[in-house]
Amino acid sequence: MEYNKVCLMYRNQDCTVDGIRSALGLAVENMYAYGCVMDEPKMEKFNELQAESLEMLRDMEGDVFATTTANCELNDLEPITIEELGEKLRDMTHIIPYGIIKA
Amino acid sequence: MKILNIYRSEPDDTTKKLVEIVTRDRDADSFDLNVDAPDYSALVDKIFDADQTICWW
Numbered sequence A: 001m002e003y004n005k006v007c008l009m010y011r012n013q014d015c016t017v018d019g020i021r022s023a024l025g026l027a028v029e030n031m032y033a034y035g036c037v038m039d040e041p042k043m044e045k046f047n048e049l050q051a052e053s054l055e056m057l058r059d060m061e062g063d064v065f066a067t068t069t070a071n072c073e074l075n076d077l078e079p080i081t082i083e084e085l086g087e088k089l090r091d092m093t094h095i096i097p098y099g100i101i102k103a
Numbered sequence B: 001m002k003i004l005n006i007y008r009s010e011p012d013d014t015t016k017k018l019v020e021i022v023t024r025d026r027d028a029d030s031f032d033l034n035v036d037a038p039d040y041s042a043l044v045d046k047i048f049d050a051d052q053t054i055c056w057w
Helices: A013-028 A048-059 A069-075 A082-089 B013-022 B040-049
Strands: A005-010 A032-037 A063-066 A094-098 B002-007 B027-032 B052-056
Touching: A005 A013, A005 A082, A013 A032, A013 A048, A013 A094, A048 A063, A063 A069, A082 B013, A094 B052, B002 B013, B002 B040, B013 B052, B027 B040
Parallel strands: A005 A032, A005 A094, A032 A063, B002 B027, B002 B052
Antiparallel strands: none
16 A cells, blocks of 8 residues: 655744644644754744654654754754755655745 | 646745755656736646646745
């Protein structure tokens, strides 16, 4: 059986936590779901529920990456470069640039 | 595999880099929604013609 692989990419802070929840929802629906916090958003520290969402996503073989060291260290996200993300996207069945970019 | 890239705004360097990697060695088409009067009929044709559609920011 072929499983869908989905990657959501977040480029503004307002949609990051919401987007991670969306990835978790897709994982619950039996998809491989990943998220990536892109260059700009400076995240806030996850609260207990948000950290739990990330943990659940990882339990279901998904993950959340970030392209900046600050976001990785703050919320225990996996580091990834834009080039590595691009290569990962080649393997996805669905690619979702999530939300809108705020000027 | 044919990939359709739809741009909702002018693609910046990050988007261009990702598109370049994702479409490497693959057929690719694009559609710009960031114009005065997008040809939605053509867009529908392009979507049906593509194996994968990515609607960038």
